[in-house]
Amino acid sequence: MADQDPKPSADAALEPVTPRHLIVCADGSAEFRTIGNALVAALARDEIHVLPGVYRESLVIDKTVRIGGDGPQAEIILRPMTADRPCISIQGGEPYIHGLTIDATDVDRAPDADGPPAQLTILGGSPIIEDLDISGAGGIQIGGTGTKGEVLACRIHDSAHGIRIDGGASPRIEANEIWGSAVVGIAISGAGSDPVVRANRIHDGRAGSGVWVHGGASPLIEDNEIWGNAYAGIAISGARTDPLVRANRVHTGDGGGIWVYEGASPQIEGNEIWGNVMPGIAISGDGTDPLVSANHVHDGRSNGIVVAEGASPRVEANDVSGNALPGIAILGSGTDPFVGVNRIHDGAGSGIVVDDGASPQVEGNDVWGNGNSGIAIMGEGTDPLVRDNRVHDGQGAGIQVEDGASPRIEGNDVWGNVMPGIAISGDGTEPLVRANRIHEGHDSGIAVDEGASPRIEDNDVWDNVLPGIAISGTGTDPSVRANRVHDGQDRGIAVDEGASPRIEGNDVWDNLLSGIAISGERTDPSVRANRVHDGRTSGIYVTGGASPRIEHNEVWGNASEGIFISGLGTSPIVTGNIVRDGLDDGIYVLDAAEPTIESNMIVDNALAAIRVDDDADPYVGPNKVRG
DSSP states (O other), X not given: OTTSOOOOOTTGGGSOOOOOEEEEOTTSOSSBSSXXXXXXXXXXXXXXXXXXXXEEEOEEEOSOOEEEEOSOGGGEEEEESSTTSOSEEEESSOOEEESOEEEETTOOSOSSTTOSOXXXXXXXXXXXXXXXXXXXXTOEEEESTTOOOEEESOEEESSSEEEEEETTOOOEEESOEEEOOSSEEEEEESTTOOOEEESOEEEOOSSSOSEEEETTOOOEEESOEEEOOSSOSEEEESXXXXXXXXXXXXXXXXXXXEEEETTOOOEEESOEEEOOSSOSEEEESTTOOOEEESOEEESOSSOSEEEETTOOOEEESOEEESOSSOSEEEESTTOOXXXXXXXXXXXXXXXXEEETTOOOEEESOEEESOSSOSEEEESTTOOOEEESOEEEXXXXXXXXXXXXXXXXXXXXXXXXXXSOSEEEESTTOOOEEESOEEESOSSOSEEEETXXXXXXXXXXXXXXXXXXXXXXXXXXXXXXXXXXXXXXXXXXXXXXXXXXXXXXXXXXXXXXXXXXXXXXXXXXXXXXXXXXXXOSSOXXXXXXXXXXXXXXXXXXXXXXXXXXXXXXXXXXXEESOEEESOSSOSEEEETTOOOEEESOEEESOSSOSEEEOTTOOOEEOOOEEEO
């Protein structure tokens, strides 16, 4: 028994096996002339060193080996054996492949309708692919449920696709440079495909997008730089496609920055998008409902963000600036996004445009310094809720409503715009304008014309250069009720050119010119139950042939006449008013005017209660007069 061989220890099987080093040289000077022959001989953990040379290979790898270049990478070149087979196909194991050049530029046509084959395929296992230079044919393809692995610091260029991921694979794609792709830089498709795509540079694609996610895939796309592609920098499409797209820089593309369509629902956050020919972010299609938040979308040659064709995203807390067309454009029947708490500024066009029947909720945004209207709303059936926004210091109107739109405009703070704070025009245009603050504008506070019929109520309008509320044009018949119009540099409310509004229950005071001014033939508003006081000229001023009904108003403390009526054909009915404590006449009629003045209380004015010049011809019925 003593001279038997000793038994191996129980720990021997656990001891690491020293890997063998297999050397490959194409000129036959090493142990192996081809990588394929070395691979057949290799055991698990062996290392295959590839010396400079050109190798025609079609490798199938299903074991854990290392294959790496040993020498200048540009001189270690693998080429496909045939046009329809990859140079390297990984089907299992945990191989590590590095430092090689795969050149398939001589594969110049597709063997089938799917395009040229990938030159490195990963169909199983968990390989690490690092520092390869791959050109021509179809780049890298990774597919299959459970297929993982890493593609790191590779250069993939001038191929049809850079990298294709499908079939439920979940690799990590990091720090690669991909350029000159004829179709897509990185394409990710299929339910369960959830790779991490991080810190890559994807640029100058010749026909398609930098990254395309579709078919229900859910990758993480993070911290990539994507530029100069012919189509979108990142395109996301299809129901249940829900990637997280975060902290990327997408710029200077011939297409758009990020496009979302056909029912996709990604989360797009914290990206910087600039200088693209098409919109920075474009979202379209029924059921398309991404979350778009905290992005910086700027200096594009089109819109910053476009939402269209029935999409319903949530667009919030983005900074949108310096774009050539409107910062955010919302278009089309059924398009109903939430657009909230964004900063939209310094664009060449409008800040936000809503058109063609869209019905978004636009709330809590800060909109300033744009070259056209801050918010523009137009078109029949266009009925957004525009609430609690700050719209200021623009070169156009603050909020413009036209062409039959019917929005609800509520609780906004509008100031410092070159054109009217809120401009409303056109037959059938009938917004509700309520509880806004409109002030310190370079034009009118609210301007209504061309047949519009809005409801304007409970707004605070002050310190505008032109009238606080200006209403003009035949058929223009708004309801103007319970507003506070004060401290303006012109008239408080001005009505002319045949308009016929209902002006009721407003408080109008301390304007530089008349509190309410009405002029022009066929101008026949109802002016009722208003308080018009402490103005620096007349309280109510009627001229130019106007024929309003002025009743049950309280007019006091104005520096000039309480009610001033002049001009041939000017024939208002003035009844049931209280005109008191003025610094001039209570009512003054002149220049052939023909008003009816009856049942008024006219008391304690500094000069005459009613003054009538010789050429005037009023009917003066019973009034209560004192002082």
